[in-house]
Amino acid sequence: MRNIERFNLTDKIGRELQSRMTYSDIDIYLNGFGIDAAAKTQGKDFGSKWVYSKEVLSDEPDEIILSIADELEIEHPYGSIQRADLSDSKFWLPNYFRLFLTHLSSFKSQTSKLQKALKNYGISGFVAHKDIEPTKEWLTEIEKALFSMDALAAILMPGFHESNWTDHEVGVAVGRDVLIIPIRRGLDPYGFIGKYQGLHAKDQTVGQVASAIFRILLSNQKTKGKMLDCLIDLFLVPATITDANRWLELLEMVEAFPERHGEKIIENFSNSFVGNDEVIRSRTNELPKKHGMRPVPDFVQDTTMDDEIPF
16 A cells, blocks of 8 residues: 555544444454554553554554454455455464565575575565465465565566566555565566666675665665564564574664664563573663663562462
8 A cells, every 4th residue: 555545544444443442442453453552552642542543553564454444344445365364374474574575486496595594584485486385276375475465575587577477466566565675686677666776686695685685674664663573573582592692683783773662672571581681681771772762671580489379
């Protein structure tokens, strides 16, 4: 969606929720879409449920906005995939940024290697020729990926324009107004993506291309917020301390840290098991400090023995 169209649709959703529900009901309802409204608006006064709802939805993905509009029976001109269909898709890694990789089938081997390298940056790449289960209808699965992606990277090489599918996939990204990253490998951006500066990939390693994609996602206004949310979620709920250090290293690369994301770390850090690691705590404290925010709260370990708790 274009920004003005997204604004108009969230405005309609806000008015509909205001007419139907209490503040508490809105929180419960949006939680069903994976939105923690209370956490996003803590300590703020919005004056009306309409304004409150618009604020909560302001940085949610387009597919969530469309799903809510569909459920509330608000008319809009965009086709959307039902949440049940999206949740049934297994190709996106939980809490990772969703990047659709459109490419020629002849380049699937290198694209799969790029997909693997992107995981190191908290990016889940979708490779159609690799990720679709044999028993699934491939076209339906591609549609699910296209309507749930956060951005699209087009690997441009001779023959890309002649493909039956690559231009269609780019067209969906244009229609949804998500970021498109042209990766130049022998072909310059053209048509609708001609306005984007292509990422030069020829003679680059897979790792260098993955790093460049990450930096673009972290700097572009369309994707920076979502990329940061993903990194913070991965950092706060890591599988291991090693993983926590990896995600923290990426967060330390952020030059301008928005207050909303800083507060997300500050308020949730002590609830994470990484909050008890002194080295990570010290490094984490440098993030808000660097950007003029308050430090993370002290970790308070519960030392009460289970058998001492009143029954």
